[in-house]
Amino acid sequence: MxxxxxxxxxxxxxxxxxxxxxxxxxxxxxxxxxxxxxxxxxTPKYEAKQVIEYKSSSSQPTFSLGSMSSAANLLGISQPADSGLTTEIERMKSDWVLANIVKELNLVEKANQNKGLIARLRGTEVTERDLIDSLKEGLNIQNVRDTNMIEISYQSSDPTMAASVVSLVYSYYTDYAKNLYFEDSQSYLNQVERLFEDVSQQYDQINKEVLDFQTKNKISDISGGTSQESDPLISYYSETYMNILKLDADKNQLEIRKQAIEDNIFKLSPETKEFILTNTEKDTPVKDIKSKLVNDRIELETLKLNSPSSPRIAALEAEITVLEVELKKNLETIFSNDLNFLASIDMETFNEYTGIITQLQLFDVTRQVYENMLQVIDDEIAKRSPIMYEYFLLRRDQAILQTRYNTLLTALEQERMKASLYDNKFKVITFAYVPENPVSPNTTLTLAIGGxxxxxxxxxxxxxxxxxxKTVKDLYEFESLFGVPDIILNDSNDAEKIVNYVYKKDFKKFGLLFLGNFSVAQNLSQRIYNILNTIKPYKTEYFTSIENEDYKEKFEKFEKFKNTNEAFIMFDNFNNSDYILYRDDLEKIIIFIEEKRTNLEDIKEILEKEKDPTIVYVKKNKRSTNE
Structure with a gap:
C-alpha cells in the first residue's frame, strides 16, 4: 500500500x-x-404539486359495508354510502380542511402583519374567512385526464408556503375523510346493535315457543328439524326467503349505480328516460319473454324440490338459458335505437348500463319465482295436519329469525373490525415538495449557467x-490493495460461512477481531455461537472482550478460556488490551473487514502485525446508504 x-x-x-x-x-x-x-x-411565483391516485372501490375493504347489504335491506339499516371522485375533490376544498391550514400556518396573523399601506390606512383587518376564500380560489385540484390521478397544486411567492398548503390539504383531507367514515360507521353500528338486541329477543322467544310446542304435542326433534319429511321444506323455505332479501339488496345496489349513471354521467334528457321506461316495461316481446321465464323457472324449482331426477330439469335449464339470451338481445335492440349517443360518449359505461338494466329484469323474474315457491311450500304444508302446519310455521319463523340473528351478529363483528382495516381512498404518487424553480419569470439562461x-x-x-x-470502499479496492480475502460475507448476518470454515479447519480455540462497527461484531459473533451451539450443544464457549473490566474478573475469564476445550472470543478492535492477553492461546485469528467502516490504515497495521490471519470481508448491506 x-x-x-x-x-x-x-x-x-x-x-x-x-x-x-x-x-x-x-x-x-x-x-x-x-x-x-x-x-x-x-418576485418569483412558485407552484407546488402533489399527485395522488384514487383507488377504485374494489380495492377497499368491503366485507363490512358491501357484504352486509342484505342485512341492511332486511332490516332497513341506513348504510354509509361510498362517495365518488367528484365528492372527494370537493371535500379537499371544504371549509374544515382550509380552516385548519389557515390555523396551522398562522396565516391570519401573518397577513395582518404584512398588510399593504392602503389596507393599514383603511384599518382593514384580514379574517379567517377571507383567507379560506383566498385559498379556495387559488387551490387547483384537477383530475388528470383519462386516469384516476388527481393533481393538487397551489401557487405562492413563498415556495415553502406553496408546498405546505399542498401537503396540508391532503393531510387534513385524510383526517376529515376518516372522521366522516367513522362517524357514518358508528351510526351504522348503533343501528345494527339496536336491531340485534330486538332480533335476539325475538329469536329467544321463538326458540321457547318451538320447544313448548314440541313438548306439548310430543314431537321428537333431536336434530333441530320438524321431521325427516318436513326438514327439507323448512330449509328450502328459509334459504329461499333469505335469497329474496339478498336479491333485493343486490337489486338496490344496481338501482343506485343505474341512477348514478343517469344523473352524474350521462345526464339523460327526460325524453330518453321516458323512452327507456316505456320500452322496458310495456314492450310486448320483452313482457312475453319475462312471463315465459317466470313460468319455466317456477316449474324448474318445483321439479328440483319434488322430482330432482326428472329429465325435464335439463330441458328447462337449456330453455331458460335461451330465453335469458333472447331477453338480453331484445333489450339491446331497444337501447340501440335511441341511445347511440350514450355509446359515443363512453362505450364501457354504456355496456355497464345496459347490463344493469338486463340484470334488473332477471332479478324481477327470479324474485317472482322465489315468491311463488314460498307459496307452493305454504300450500303443501297446509294440506297436512293442522298441528304439523302450525309447527311448520313456527319452525319457518325460527329459521328466518336464526338467519337474521346470524347475519346481524356477523355484521356487528365485522363492523367493529373496521378501525384496523380502514384504508384511505387515495395513495400518494408524488409527494409535495418545495419547488426550487419559479414558474415565472423566465430564468432559463441564468439557470443554465448555474447548471x-x-x-x-x-x-x-x-x-x-x-x-x-480513508475507509475501504468496496471489494475491488480491497483486493487491489491487499489481495483476495479468504472469505466474503454478503452482509453482517451471513454467519454460516464462518461456521463452515471453522468446522472444516476443526479450530478448537479462535478469535474474532472486528475492525468496524461494534453492533455488527456483537450480532455476527452471537450468530456464530448460536450455530456452533446447534452443531455441538453446550461444547463451545463464547467470550467477549470488555474494556475497563475488573482485573480479577478479566483474569478469571482468561483462565476459564484456557481451560475450556472449545471456545472463541470476540475483540471489537485490535488495540484492545485483551487481544495481547489471548493472542498466544488462539489457533487462528479471524479478522473482519467491514465495507465502508474499516479504516485502510488499520488494515495495513494489523496485517503487518499478524502472521497468516484469516481475512473476512463483510459487504455493506444494500439497504444502507452509500455515504
Missing part, C-alpha cells in the same frame, strides 16, 4: 457511483444558490470527499 495507484476510467465510474448523493447534493445546492440571485430581481457550475462543483466535491474518506 506504499505506492499510489493510478486511477482508471472504471475507478472513476465506481467513485461516482459511490458518491452520487454527494454529487447530487452539491449540484442542487449550487442550483439553489444560483436561483437565489433571481429573488433580488423579481454548468453545479456539475463542475459536484465533480470537485466527489473527488474531495473520496480523498478524505
Amino acid at each position: 506504499g505506492e499510489e495507484r493510478e486511477l482508471t476510467f472504471s475507478d472513476i465510474l465506481r467513485i461516482f457511483k459511490r458518491r452520487k448523493w454527494t454529487f447530487l447534493i452539491i449540484f442542487f445546492l449550487t442550483i439553489f444558490l444560483t436561483a437565489f440571485y433571481l429573488f433580488f430581481i423579481a 454548468v457550475l453545479a456539475i463542475f462543483l459536484g465533480i470537485l466535491g466527489v473527488f474531495v470527499k473520496e480523498a478524505q474518506d
Whole structure:
C-alpha cells in the first residue's frame, strides 16, 4: 500500500457511483444558490404539486359495508354510502380542511402583519374567512385526464408556503375523510346493535315457543328439524326467503349505480328516460319473454324440490338459458335505437348500463319465482295436519329469525373490525415538495449557467470527499490493495460461512477481531455461537472482550478460556488490551473487514502485525446508504 495507484476510467465510474448523493447534493445546492440571485430581481411565483391516485372501490375493504347489504335491506339499516371522485375533490376544498391550514400556518396573523399601506390606512383587518376564500380560489385540484390521478397544486411567492398548503390539504383531507367514515360507521353500528338486541329477543322467544310446542304435542326433534319429511321444506323455505332479501339488496345496489349513471354521467334528457321506461316495461316481446321465464323457472324449482331426477330439469335449464339470451338481445335492440349517443360518449359505461338494466329484469323474474315457491311450500304444508302446519310455521319463523340473528351478529363483528382495516381512498404518487424553480419569470439562461457550475462543483466535491474518506470502499479496492480475502460475507448476518470454515479447519480455540462497527461484531459473533451451539450443544464457549473490566474478573475469564476445550472470543478492535492477553492461546485469528467502516490504515497495521490471519470481508448491506 506504499505506492499510489493510478486511477482508471472504471475507478472513476465506481467513485461516482459511490458518491452520487454527494454529487447530487452539491449540484442542487449550487442550483439553489444560483436561483437565489433571481429573488433580488423579481418576485418569483412558485407552484407546488402533489399527485395522488384514487383507488377504485374494489380495492377497499368491503366485507363490512358491501357484504352486509342484505342485512341492511332486511332490516332497513341506513348504510354509509361510498362517495365518488367528484365528492372527494370537493371535500379537499371544504371549509374544515382550509380552516385548519389557515390555523396551522398562522396565516391570519401573518397577513395582518404584512398588510399593504392602503389596507393599514383603511384599518382593514384580514379574517379567517377571507383567507379560506383566498385559498379556495387559488387551490387547483384537477383530475388528470383519462386516469384516476388527481393533481393538487397551489401557487405562492413563498415556495415553502406553496408546498405546505399542498401537503396540508391532503393531510387534513385524510383526517376529515376518516372522521366522516367513522362517524357514518358508528351510526351504522348503533343501528345494527339496536336491531340485534330486538332480533335476539325475538329469536329467544321463538326458540321457547318451538320447544313448548314440541313438548306439548310430543314431537321428537333431536336434530333441530320438524321431521325427516318436513326438514327439507323448512330449509328450502328459509334459504329461499333469505335469497329474496339478498336479491333485493343486490337489486338496490344496481338501482343506485343505474341512477348514478343517469344523473352524474350521462345526464339523460327526460325524453330518453321516458323512452327507456316505456320500452322496458310495456314492450310486448320483452313482457312475453319475462312471463315465459317466470313460468319455466317456477316449474324448474318445483321439479328440483319434488322430482330432482326428472329429465325435464335439463330441458328447462337449456330453455331458460335461451330465453335469458333472447331477453338480453331484445333489450339491446331497444337501447340501440335511441341511445347511440350514450355509446359515443363512453362505450364501457354504456355496456355497464345496459347490463344493469338486463340484470334488473332477471332479478324481477327470479324474485317472482322465489315468491311463488314460498307459496307452493305454504300450500303443501297446509294440506297436512293442522298441528304439523302450525309447527311448520313456527319452525319457518325460527329459521328466518336464526338467519337474521346470524347475519346481524356477523355484521356487528365485522363492523367493529373496521378501525384496523380502514384504508384511505387515495395513495400518494408524488409527494409535495418545495419547488426550487419559479414558474415565472423566465430564468432559463441564468439557470443554465448555474447548471454548468453545479456539475463542475459536484465533480470537485466527489473527488474531495473520496480523498478524505480513508475507509475501504468496496471489494475491488480491497483486493487491489491487499489481495483476495479468504472469505466474503454478503452482509453482517451471513454467519454460516464462518461456521463452515471453522468446522472444516476443526479450530478448537479462535478469535474474532472486528475492525468496524461494534453492533455488527456483537450480532455476527452471537450468530456464530448460536450455530456452533446447534452443531455441538453446550461444547463451545463464547467470550467477549470488555474494556475497563475488573482485573480479577478479566483474569478469571482468561483462565476459564484456557481451560475450556472449545471456545472463541470476540475483540471489537485490535488495540484492545485483551487481544495481547489471548493472542498466544488462539489457533487462528479471524479478522473482519467491514465495507465502508474499516479504516485502510488499520488494515495495513494489523496485517503487518499478524502472521497468516484469516481475512473476512463483510459487504455493506444494500439497504444502507452509500455515504
